[in-house]
Amino acid sequence: MWAFIHKLGSPKWFYGISARMQPWFWIAAVLLIAVGSVWGLAFAPADYQQGNSFRIIYVHVPAAFLAQSIFVGLAVSGLVFLVWKIKVADMAAAVMAPLGAAMTFIALFSGAVWGVPTWGTWWMWDARLTSMLILLFLYLGVIALRGAFSSRDSGSRAASVLAMVGVINIPIIKYSVDWWYTLHQPASFTLTSRPSMPVDMWWPLLLMVLGFYCFFIALTLMRTRNEILRREASKRWVRDLAREEG
Amino acid sequence: MAFDSLNEFLQMGGHAPYVWAAWCVTAALMVGAVLHARFERRSLLRDLKRRERRAMSELSRNEVNEA
Numbered sequence: 001m002w003a004f005i006h007k008l009g010s011p012k013w014f015y016g017i018s019a020r021m022q023p024w025f026w027i028a029a030v031l032l033i034a035v036g037s038v039w040g041l042a043f044a045p046a047d048y049q050q051g052n053s054f055r056i057i058y059v060h061v062p063a064a065f066l067a068q069s070i071f072v073g074l075a076v077s078g079l080v081f082l083v084w085k086i087k088v089a090d091m092a093a094a095v096m097a098p099l100g101a102a103m104t105f106i107a108l109f110s111g112a113v114w115g116v117p118t119w120g121t122w123w124m125w126d127a128r129l130t131s132m133l134i135l136l137f138l139y140l141g142v143i144a145l146r147g148a149f150s151s152r153d154s155g156s157r158a159a160s161v162l163a164m165v166g167v168i169n170i171p172i173i174k175y176s177v178d179w180w181y182t183l184h185q186p187a188s189f190t191l192t193s194r195p196s197m198p199v200d201m202w203w204p205l206l207l208m209v210l211g212f213y214c215f216f217i218a219l220t221l222m223r224t225r226n227e228i229l230r231r232e233a234s235k236r237w238v239r240d241l242a243r244e245e246g
Numbered sequence: 247m248a249f250d251s252l253n254e255f256l257q258m259g260g261h262a263p264y265v266w267a268a269w270c271v272t273a274a275l276m277v278g279a280v281l282h283a284r285f286e287r288r289s290l291l292r293d294l295k296r297r298e299r300r301a302m303s304e305l306s307r308n309e310v311n312e313a
Contacts, residue, residue: 041269042255045248052248053261059272102275110268117264215276222283229290233297242294243302 009086011228012237018221025218032211040204047201056114058205061189062212064107067135068170070100070216074142075167078160088224090156091231093163094146095223099216101139108132119183127176128184131169138166152231 040058047054077093080086111129112122123129142159149155177186188196189209195202232238249255258265 037269041265042249043247046259051261052258053264055258055265056268059268063272099279102279106272106275109271113264113268117261219279219283222287226283226286226290229287229294233294238294239298239301242291242298 009084009088011088011091011232012235014088015225015228018225022218022221022225025214025221029211029214029218032207032214036204036207036211040208044201044204045198050118053114053117054201056110057201058208060107060110060114061205062209063103063110064132065209066212066216067100067104067107067132068173069213070096070103071135071138071163071170072167074100074159074163078163081156082160082164087231088228090160091227092220092224093159094156095227096220097139097143097146097159099219101136101143103216104132104136104139108136124183126182126184127180128173128182131173131176134169135173138162138169142166 036058041055044055046052073096074093077089077096080089081093108129111132115122115124142162145162146155146159149158176182177184189202189205197205229238256262
């Protein structure tokens, strides 16, 4: 187990294994998102109350899931980096944060746009919406804090600590719809219980959620490899790599 | 098919601005993220190669001088 973790932590080993894993996640992401989009946009039946505006769910829910999962990812990477000094964990955290911020923005934006025809307002200071907005600010804080130090290591440590503290917001987001009376509806998509929507609406949503997760993994692998090239530029194996490819 | 014609599909039952705004912003950000990552990789590799070439030519120059 420990040997495995340390092997995973070696940038050189990670660079090799991620090259082999990456194409599969890209293929899966493109297929799942393509099928899910066509199905969700054109074939799923219109909602009996919301009409066609419900089709926003197919970008809103996957983005919101990712926004929260990526923040948990930041906290776990931060812990792994602080406790075991594994550099790859910090590189992954550095590249995950902007994607998480983008997903949070997508969730907020698509939700606001969806709110206009559905609730008659694009924004309400209710618990779910407010806690998602806080998530966006936490992401921006983590990104800014990382860049605010003259030494990279200090920035990495500070960003890790903020991610570990900020992760408390994730259960608050998740349970906000149960704890408080909110305009936002409770979770309508779960894998553990029977879908509360018709299966023709549920299947494309499942494909989109899986597709977004594959997209996140593929992009994170790709950008972590970039980060390795950047930070390890003076290492022997990276220089050999540059010579071979050139 | 939930729609009878392409026109109907594009109009989304009167919800076109909402549906297409949400989808287009999502697509633009995701495609942009991929393009950015590809551009980043290419420019990093280019810099590495340039640096490596410079190191090699300096090495050979030193060898000539020593000889």
